[in-house]
Amino acid sequence: MLDVLSGFAVVIIVMALGFIVGRLRLLGSHAVYTLNMFVFWIALPMLLIHFLSTADLGLLFGANFAVVALSTVLAGILGYAGYRVLARQSPSNSLVAMLASSYCNGTHLGIPLMVHLLDDPTVTLPVVMFQVGFYGPLSVLLLDMSSGDRARHGIVRELALSIIRNPLIIGATTGIALAIIRERTGWVLPDVIAEPIDMISSATIAVALIAFGMSMAEIKVLQRGTSPIKAVFAASAVKTIVHPAIAWCLGSLVFGANGPMLLAMVLVAALPTGQNVFTYAQRFGVNTVLARDTVVISTAMALPAMAVVWLLLN
Known part of the structure; x- marks a missing residue:
């Protein structure tokens, strides 16, 4: 248990350092954007290439991907139905509640956490691929149709290009291609290329967590009169408690997963x-306030929820 708590303590300490840096504005007013862009465009793709090039691809796109897709959709349906029926909100507002209840932070927080906790960022790849390649674009299309704006301005083309140009998709595709080449021919990247990739990828965890902590210092949430506080906590509870519970049911009861694989499935859902x-x-x-506040509150709830998952399943 002490190992578990110390593992999460390390993450919290690095995020707290980022929070202090953000409060004091030690890195300037645009540092969060710059650090996030470094992580998103450079470090994360290098990390995916580094791990995927030596990964067992069969473990990534089997039951793991199915659990990610099904649990995300089921949690999203629950969030949509609750907001639409109980709160009697519009379809567009309910779509945002759907996303707030089911769309994981699989990149900026998920990859660093999985590297630290499981020593394997590839367990987040199914959720990244599913959300970037399908769930996100579909949600945008539904939001566009429900907004009443019929001037689409080529939104389908824009979405397709955004997927193709996404650095995470590029990094994942490159890593998968290298893994296939390695499995079939035995060829691996030469050290002169592999070592710079490893060096850059090693910066991902610290930079991502510090940037995330800094971003928390810039946000004020749950302001009375402007924030739908009950809905924020409800969406956060679905995301950090119900979503992983659904993933456990699917992984354990439907796909027969156990051990490290089941732990990874539930941690990613949490x-x-x-x-x-x-x-x-x-x-x-x-529904921008609900979306913003749920990001913050669910983040605060996720770490203790993931600690409980670890204790129960590890």
């Missing part, structure tokens, strides 16, 4: 709401 949810909400001007 990740907090991803920041892309706020981006989508802001883009369409729909």
Whole structure:
């Protein structure tokens, strides 16, 4: 148990350092954006290439991917139905609640956490691929159709290009291609290329967590009169408690997973709401406060929830 607590303590300490740096503005006013762009465009793709090039691809796209897809959709349906029926909100507002209840922070927080806790960032690849390649674009299309704006301005083409140009997709595709080449021919990257990739990827965890902590210092949440506080806590509970419970049921009872694989499935499902949810909400001007506040509150709830998952399943 002490090992578990110390593992999460390390993550919290690094995020707290980022929070202090953000409060004191030691790195300037635009540092969060710059650090996140370094992580998103450079470090994370290198990390995916580094791990995927030597990974067992059969373990990534089997039951793991199925559990990610099914648990995400089921948690999303629950979030949508609750907000639409119980809160009697519009379809567009309910779509944001759907995303807030099911869309994982699989990149900026998920990959660093899985590296630290499981020493394997590839367990987050199914959720990244599913969300970036399908769930996110589909949600954007639904938001676009429900917004009442019929001037699409080529949104389908824009979504397709955003997937193709996504650095995580590029990094994952490159890593998978290298893994296939290694399995079939035995060829691996020469040291002169592999070592710079390893060096850059090693910076991912610290930079991502510090940037995330800094971003928390810039946000004020749960302000009375503007924030739907009950809905925020409900969406956060679905994301950090119900979503992993669904993943456990699917993984254990339907796909017969156990041990480290089941632990990885449930930990990934327990990740907090991803920041892309706020981006989508802001883009369409729909339920932005719910999206923003759920990102913060679910993050605060996720670490203790994941600690409990670890204690129960590890």
